[in-house]
Amino acid sequence: MIPLVDLKAQYASIRTDIDAAMQAVLDQTAFIGGEELKQFEAEFAAYCGAKACVGVGNGTDALYLALRCLGIGPGDEVITVAHTFIATAEAISLTGAKPVFVDIREDTMLMNPDALEAAITPRTRAVIVVHLYGQPCEMDRILEIARHHNLKVVEDAAQAHGAYWQGQRVGTLGDVACFSFYPGKNLGAYGDGGAVVSQDEDLIRRLRRLANHGRLEKYTHEIEGVNSRLDGLQAAILRVKLRHLDKWNAGRQRHAAHYLEALRGSGVKLPMVHPQAESVWHLFVVRLREREHLQARLKEQGIATGIHYPLPLHQQPAYKYLGVPEGSLPVTEKVASEIVSLPIYAELTTQQVETVSKAIQTVISALQNL
Numbered sequence: 001m002i003p004l005v006d007l008k009a010q011y012a013s014i015r016t017d018i019d020a021a022m023q024a025v026l027d028q029t030a031f032i033g034g035e036e037l038k039q040f041e042a043e044f045a046a047y048c049g050a051k052a053c054v055g056v057g058n059g060t061d062a063l064y065l066a067l068r069c070l071g072i073g074p075g076d077e078v079i080t081v082a083h084t085f086i087a088t089a090e091a092i093s094l095t096g097a098k099p100v101f102v103d104i105r106e107d108t109m110l111m112n113p114d115a116l117e118a119a120i121t122p123r124t125r126a127v128i129v130v131h132l133y134g135q136p137c138e139m140d141r142i143l144e145i146a147r148h149h150n151l152k153v154v155e156d157a158a159q160a161h162g163a164y165w166q167g168q169r170v171g172t173l174g175d176v177a178c179f180s181f182y183p184g185k186n187l188g189a190y191g192d193g194g195a196v197v198s199q200d201e202d203l204i205r206r207l208r209r210l211a212n213h214g215r216l217e218k219y220t221h222e223i224e225g226v227n228s229r230l231d232g233l234q235a236a237i238l239r240v241k242l243r244h245l246d247k248w249n250a251g252r253q254r255h256a257a258h259y260l261e262a263l264r265g266s267g268v269k270l271p272m273v274h275p276q277a278e279s280v281w282h283l284f285v286v287r288l289r290e291r292e293h294l295q296a297r298l299k300e301q302g303i304a305t306g307i308h309y310p311l312p313l314h315q316q317p318a319y320k321y322l323g324v325p326e327g328s329l330p331v332t333e334k335v336a337s338e339i340v341s342l343p344i345y346a347e348l349t350t351q352q353v354e355t356v357s358k359a360i361q362t363v364i365s366a367l368q369n370l
């Protein structure tokens, strides 16, 4: 059996350190706030090359709080893609602003900067770029467009911890960046968790206040806020795991290179990485018109696959109210009907990558001989 992701194998490899870190938090009863959280925030900011970081409850809250601290609210439009997890758009509508979806590029499956430019109206205040599957968006062009139209740029880096654009880590490319530590992410907690990083220390200070009932000191609530905090146990776990992140990302990169080599000319469309980007391969996504057939045949051989994501946001029941007609994001819609995610995680063996690749080649040869 080859699963899509194997959290047990990862835990087994770091068990002693994780168990000790958790025990230390239990002994100190430092469940909310505390030294582990403070240290993690400093270490994660340093990892990203950012000036400041604040831990929050999850990645969705990270996006929502970031938009709030940029002053986004009712009457505003925020541009993003429909080819992403729903959290990206939920965060926009939670502020009272309107999500505006633009199309993606077919090769990278990331935001098309031309589509971004074309969607800007006098109400547009911000853009959320989604570094989907571990690959950074085309930041030069996007930042240039944003600067020209006075838009704030939020990075949804929930799938891209440690990825680079032109040698610069995601998290420092826009005005503010949002991370998720959902267990299956490249850096995952053992529960929900998230973080916001920025070069703007004042923004992080305001976000810390908003996320903690509007206070920086115990009994003075300067504003009404929310409760969205990264807890001590998760921070301690993340500190242990952060030390392994580069090695784990390198493992994913090695497996991705192997898949790209083994599947060249096989008949599946392979993911393209922009020459100026370094992906951390949260997902390895190929495309095939007969993808249901491929998934079924692989499943018979014990190989798990996934689809990220089968129904674009503008076609979800939840966003019917936006009235975006089918066919208006043609590349997004086409890509969504063809994508298949293959197993990728650091602990995967070279042999397993080979097994998956061979199985795909066999399925496609059989299809071509029909």
Ligand SMILES: *Cc1c(COP(=O)(O)O)cnc(C)c1O
Residues within 6 Å of the ligand: 058, 059, 060, 061, 084, 085, 087, 088, 130, 132, 156, 158, 159, 179, 180, 181, 182, 192, 193, 194
């Ligand atoms: C996981 C994810 C989120 C949301 O993170 P949670 O921690 O689950 O709230 C947001 N955007 C993208 C692209 C994601 O993959």
